Amino acid sequence: MAEDKVEIDTRELRNALGRFATGVCIISTVTESGEPVGMTANSFSSVSLDPPLVLWSLQNNSEVFDVFARPRYFAINVLAREHHEHSGRYARKGDHVLHPEHFVPGKSGAPVVPEALVTFECELYATHEGGDHLIIVGKVINMHTRDDGDPLLFYSGNYHSLA
Numbered sequence: 822m823a824e825d826k827v828e829i830d831t832r833e834l835r836n837a838l839g840r841f842a843t844g845v846c847i848i849s850t851v852t853e854s855g856e857p858v859g860m861t862a863n864s865f866s867s868v869s870l871d872p873p874l875v876l877w878s879l880q881n882n883s884e885v886f887d888v889f890a891r892p893r894y895f896a897i898n899v900l901a902r903e904h905h906e907h908s909g910r911y912a913r914k915g916d917h918v919l920h921p922e923h924f925v926p927g928k929s930g931a932p933v934v935p936e937a938l939v940t941f942e943c944e945l946y947a948t949h950e951g952g953d954h955l956i957i958v959g960k961v962i963n964m965h966t967r968d969d970g971d972p973l974l975f976y977s978g979n980y981h982s983l984a
């Protein structure tokens with residue numbers, strides 16, 4: 822690919838990308854020894870309806886990269902407004918073990934966050950290198966949807982809720 826002529830400052834780019842409002846998710850899976858772990862992420866996106874595919878991106882320099890990069894099963898839990906503290910808790914560096922009250926086992930075996938607005942249980946479908954992130958594509962094999970509740974939103978580096 823041709824070199825981009827414009828110098829993009831990483832901090833400016835981060836700030837610019839932050840102008841795209843997103844929801845907030847906890848990506849959950851289990852370690853090789855079966856320990857349930859979760860990581861806060863807002864890179865979730867839908868990909869395909871048939872087959873049912875979704876993705877998220879994992880930073881290559883994560884201390885827990887190996888755990889989250891190639892799990893057989895994982896879940897994407899879309900957080901509700903009241904899960905604000907969960908988001909901070911599972912964004913702490915190197916500290917991703919799920920509190921026993923913050924998950925129940927899903928059908929796939931991946932941990933599922935109770936009362937998430939929606940949870941997509943996924944089987945790993947593909948991974949793609951994406952610069953300093955790994956793009957992780959999951960095939961949705963089970964869903965849990967809550968009928969009520971408002972989303973936790975992330976915009977310009979801060980949490981928000983619907984007005």
Ligand SMILES: Cc1cc2nc3c(=O)[nH]c(=O)nc-3n(C[C@H](O)[C@H](O)[C@H](O)COP(=O)(O)O)c2cc1C
Nearest residue numbers: 861862863864878879880883884885912913914915
């Ligand atoms: C709102 C929010 C969204 C985030 N989204 C992502 C993401 O999509 N991918 C990612 O790898 N880390 C994301 N992070 C960072 C991780 O949650 C976490 O801070 C980081 O993994 C900690 O470092 P460690 O992985 O080395 O433990 C996000 C953090 C916050 C607060």
